[in-house]
Amino acid sequence: MRVLRYVSKRLLFLGPVLFGVVTVVFIVARMLPGDPVHLLAPRDADAQTLAVIRTELGLDKPILAQFARYLTDIGRGEFGRAIHTGNPVLVDIANRFPATLELTILGLSLCILVSIPLGVLAAVRRNGPLDHVSRLTSLLGVSMPSFWLALLLIYTFFFHLDLAPPPLGRGPIGFDPPRVTGMYTIDTLLAGDLAGFATVVHYLLLPVISLALINMAPLTRLTRASMIEVLGSDYVRYALAAGVPRRVVQFRLALKNALLAPITMIGILVGNLLGGAVIIETIFAWPGLGLWAVTAATQSDYAPVQAFALFAATTKVLVYLLTDLAYFAIDPRIRY
Amino acid sequence: MSLLRVEGLRKTFKVKEGGGRDRTLFALNGVSFTVEAGETLGLVGESGCGKSTTARCLVRLLRPDAGHIWIGDQDIAALPEPALRPLRRRLQMVFQDPSDSLNPRLTVADAIGEPLALHFQLGPGERLARIRELLALVGLKDEHRDRYPHQLSIGQQQRVGVARALACEPELLILDEPTSALDVSVRGMVIRLLEELRASLGITYVFISHDLSVVRHICHRVAVMYLGAIVEIGPTDRIFSSPSHPYTEALLAAVPVPDPRQRRTRPILAGEVSSLVDLPKGCFFFARCPVRIDACATTPQPLREAGAGHEAACFLRVPERAAV
Numbered sequence: 001m002r003v004l005r006y007v008s009k010r011l012l013f014l015g016p017v018l019f020g021v022v023t024v025v026f027i028v029a030r031m032l033p034g035d036p037v038h039l040l041a042p043r044d045a046d047a048q049t050l051a052v053i054r055t056e057l058g059l060d061k062p063i064l065a066q067f068a069r070y071l072t073d074i075g076r077g078e079f080g081r082a083i084h085t086g087n088p089v090l091v092d093i094a095n096r097f098p099a100t101l102e103l104t105i106l107g108l109s110l111c112i113l114v115s116i117p118l119g120v121l122a123a124v125r126r127n128g129p130l131d132h133v134s135r136l137t138s139l140l141g142v143s144m145p146s147f148w149l150a151l152l153l154i155y156t157f158f159f160h161l162d163l164a165p166p167p168l169g170r171g172p173i174g175f176d177p178p179r180v181t182g183m184y185t186i187d188t189l190l191a192g193d194l195a196g197f198a199t200v201v202h203y204l205l206l207p208v209i210s211l212a213l214i215n216m217a218p219l220t221r222l223t224r225a226s227m228i229e230v231l232g233s234d235y236v237r238y239a240l241a242a243g244v245p246r247r248v249v250q251f252r253l254a255l256k257n258a259l260l261a262p263i264t265m266i267g268i269l270v271g272n273l274l275g276g277a278v279i280i281e282t283i284f285a286w287p288g289l290g291l292w293a294v295t296a297a298t299q300s301d302y303a304p305v306q307a308f309a310l311f312a313a314t315t316k317v318l319v320y321l322l323t324d325l326a327y328f329a330i331d332p333r334i335r336y
Numbered sequence: 337m338s339l340l341r342v343e344g345l346r347k348t349f350k351v352k353e354g355g356g357r358d359r360t361l362f363a364l365n366g367v368s369f370t371v372e373a374g375e376t377l378g379l380v381g382e383s384g385c386g387k388s389t390t391a392r393c394l395v396r397l398l399r400p401d402a403g404h405i406w407i408g409d410q411d412i413a414a415l416p417e418p419a420l421r422p423l424r425r426r427l428q429m430v431f432q433d434p435s436d437s438l439n440p441r442l443t444v445a446d447a448i449g450e451p452l453a454l455h456f457q458l459g460p461g462e463r464l465a466r467i468r469e470l471l472a473l474v475g476l477k478d479e480h481r482d483r484y485p486h487q488l489s490i491g492q493q494q495r496v497g498v499a500r501a502l503a504c505e506p507e508l509l510i511l512d513e514p515t516s517a518l519d520v521s522v523r524g525m526v527i528r529l530l531e532e533l534r535a536s537l538g539i540t541y542v543f544i545s546h547d548l549s550v551v552r553h554i555c556h557r558v559a560v561m562y563l564g565a566i567v568e569i570g571p572t573d574r575i576f577s578s579p580s581h582p583y584t585e586a587l588l589a590a591v592p593v594p595d596p597r598q599r600r601t602r603p604i605l606a607g608e609v610s611s612l613v614d615l616p617k618g619c620f621f622f623a624r625c626p627v628r629i630d631a632c633a634t635t636p637q638p639l640r641e642a643g644a645g646h647e648a649a650c651f652l653r654v655p656e657r658a659a660v
Contacts, residue, residue: 234437241395242451242504243424246417257441333440333486 003328010321017317018310022074025309026067029302036083036300070306080303084295089307092292098182099170100281100288104273106185106204107211107280111269115216116262119223123231123258124250134220141217146276150210150283157206164206167284171203207284214276215269222265227258260331267323271316337408338370339540340394340427340508345403345413347389347564351613361612363389364400365564365620371508376534376541378555378572380548380587384609386564387544391512394542395429396420407508425455428501432513434493438485444471444496445481451503470499475529491522495529502533508540515550527554548591552576557645560584563610563620566639570646580648583621619650627652 037053045053054060058069073080079089087095122131141149157164165172170184177187177196185204188196230236231254239249278290285291289308296304327334347364364386371377379387392398394405396412405413412423428451431437438447448467452458458466468478474495485493494514501509511530515523527550533539545551551558552572559569560583568581579585586605607624610616619637622628629652639647640654648654 234431234433235439237392237397238429238431238437238500239439239450241397241424241429243421243454244450253439257439331441332443332484 003325007321007325010324014314014317018313021309021313022071022306023067025306026070029300029305030063032297032300032305036302074310079307082292082296082304083301084299084304085292089303092304093289093307093311095182096287096289096292099184099286100274100277100290102183102185103204103207103211103280103286103288104277106208108215108266108269108273110208110212111215111219112266114212115219116223116259118216119220119262120227120251120255120258122220123224123227126228131224134224138217138221141213146210146214146279147283149213150206150280153206153210154283165203167206169203169285169287171199175199207280207286210283211273211276211280219262219265219269223258223262226261227254230254230258256330260327263326263330264323267319267326271319274312274315338406339373339375339408340371340542341404341406342370342390342394343368343404343406345390345393345405346401347386347393347398348401359613362615363564363612364393364403365615367403367561367564367566369559369566369569371540371542373507373540374534374538375557376543376555378551378558379542379544379561380546380551380558381561382546382587382609384612385561387546387561388512389564390561391429391510391542391544394510395424395427397429422455425451425504426506427508427510428504428506429510429512430494430497430501430514433517434490434497435485435517437497438493438500440485443482443484444476444488447485447496448500448503451500455504466503470503473502473533474499489522490518491525494518494522494526498526498529498533502537502539506539508542510542510544512544513546514543516545516547523550530554548576548588560587563612563615565620565649567621567637567650568646568648569639570643570648574643574646580642580646580653581621581650582625582627582653584648586624586626621650 036057037050037059041050041053051060058066061069081088082092085092118130118134122128122134125131154164154167158166175196177184177193177200178191180187180190184200185197188194188200231250236249236254239253240246244253274289277286277288278294280286281288281290282294289311293304293308295301296308345364345367346362349361349363350358351361353359367386367390369377379390381387389398393400393413396405396415400413403413404411407423407426410423412420415423442450445464445467448470449463452463452466467481471478471480476492476495476499480488480492480496485496488496494517497514514530515526518526530541531554534541541554543551543555555572557570558572558575559566560575560581561567562583568575568579568584570580575584576588579588590605605624605626610620610623616622616633617636618634619625619628619632621637622632625632632652635651637649637651639649640651642648642654
């Protein structure tokens with residue numbers, strides 16, 4: 001019951017947070033250089049045509065009036081139209097979100113599956129060879145910008161070794177599995193198309209690995225640090241002195257207590273994923289939300305930029321809420 | 337036969353120095369003592385003198401490099417873990433910081449039940465009865481059973497630590513500064529609890545502390561450690577009334593006296609503790625000793641008999657005729 005009350009209290013905060021996001025994004029979008037009118041107008045349009053389009057878009061009104069109209073539109077579930085695709089924003093999001101979701105889920109899963117065991121083993125065999133390897137890769141991962149890492153992967157595995165497909169989206173041109181979920185891995189499997197599935201995985205490889213590598217460093221280091229702290233605590237010493245076998249102490253007792261901090265970190269990483277995907281999607285021409293938002297931003301296409309920010313903010317707030325609820329399940333010390 | 341006989345215990349650690357060089361830190365340099373059944377031996381000395389390393393070797397959290405640890409007729413110093421496991425029941429440890437020594441995810445009942453499950457085959461009913469019995473033994477209420485450590489006061493946490501250690505009916509309890517994390521009023525209560533348990537269970541303690549007034553109160557015998565070696569050992573009243581090692585004298589002089597008008601006459605130490613990496617060649621205490629002579633720098637000082645059951649490692653204070 002207390003959990004429910006806690007959740008509803010947290011959800012109440014969602015309103016003010018989102019209003020803040022909407023306001024800031026509205027202002028920032030209008031500070032972007034460029035004029036959306038030119039997107040719609042023909043190249044040689046005269047001043048009068050431009051003025052007509054401007055009136056149609058409502059951009060001739062005072063900024064406060066535009067903001068008020070924007071808010072009432074959102075209230076009615078009307079997010080406007082993306083000028084650069086010509087579709088309503090919600091249609092674009094629905095079309096493109098599965099591509100982003102597939103990429104980020106796989107990227108983060110790979111990241112977690114590698115970093116947590118790596119961090120744990122590095123802590124258990126402290127200063128052993130694996131610890132040094134993980135320290136070195138983490139250092140590289142932290143100090144390398146994601147776009148540079150992605151470009152290096154493309155250069156090595158596509159250009160030189162020819163092991164990966166070109167960084168041109170989710171599949172070869174014309175590749176379009178029957179749409180059910182919009183996530184190609186699932187859709188090809190549902191259609192029983194194993195060759196298609198292989199193609200999808202092939203195209204996913206580099207972007208997923210890039211995304212995983214970028215997020216691996218902090219998670220590995222944190223898992224290691226957290227694990228070392230727990231392994232050095234007196235209750236671990238006690239368990240050893242009481243005769244609990246060392247492996248049980250390390251991999252069951254200590255690990256459970258050490259996972260709290262990494263779970264927080266995973267929450268933060270998930271919250272940041274949409275933002276991180278922007279860069280990876282741009283480099284791999286991945287037709288997801290990130291690429292869509294970037295294109296919109298570079299063309300001063302207000303509606304999609306605003307909708308994307310709102311979408312990302314909502315996801316983030318909800319993910320943080322889920323993370324907090326996860327603590328509740330894991331740590332008996334936490335009571336709301 | 338003594339319950340615990342420690343002979344020539346040595347332990348070194350590898351440490352990295354600034355230049356990345358590995359150096360050897362000599363934490364324990366031949367520690368020997370015995371503890372009789374029912375007795376309480378105090379182990380005192382300043383931070384870094386090897387008290388806790390000794391404790392961890394005794395319960396075999398650390399494996400000593402050399403020496404023997406006889407529990408009855410079993411030498412556990414080099415025993416491999418599987419052979420050691422059934423013996424672990426016989427000696428248990430209580431840690432300094434109760435909040436760090438209890439797993440935050442286990443309730444009181446789970447914490448006490450853990451050693452029970454490891455060492456005894458008990459049904460659920462028997463187990464619960466035993467947990468209740470142990471809680472009562474350390475002065476906790478039955479309602480504390482389902483609490484988590486963070487819901488207990490620090491004094492209660494330490495009582496759980498004691499109950500957990502007692503759960504497998506050990507013969508010897510190593511108490512590693514069990515009261516130094518507690519404030520004074522709670523300290524008194526835990527000391528009283530330990531005394532009561534000693535009286536009712538006949539249990540043997542090795543009591544590690546740097547609080548000399550507590551040691552004087554609870555211990556039958558005291559061993560004074562310096563640089564990983566025992567420099568003086570003997571009955572508590574002898575150590576406190578007529579210490580035979582200059583370091584013991586200085587240690588006793590450092591005990592605060594709650595009387596501002598009293599003038600101190602005992603020596604206060606100058607100088608630094610010698611490094612455990614570069615052990616002194618002669619007397620370990622040479623660098624800080626107020627009564628040293630040149631010969632001390634080159635003459636190692638073994639323990640010499642200074643009276644009945646009283647030994648000290650100083651050839652100036654313990655004359656040759658008394659040497660064994």
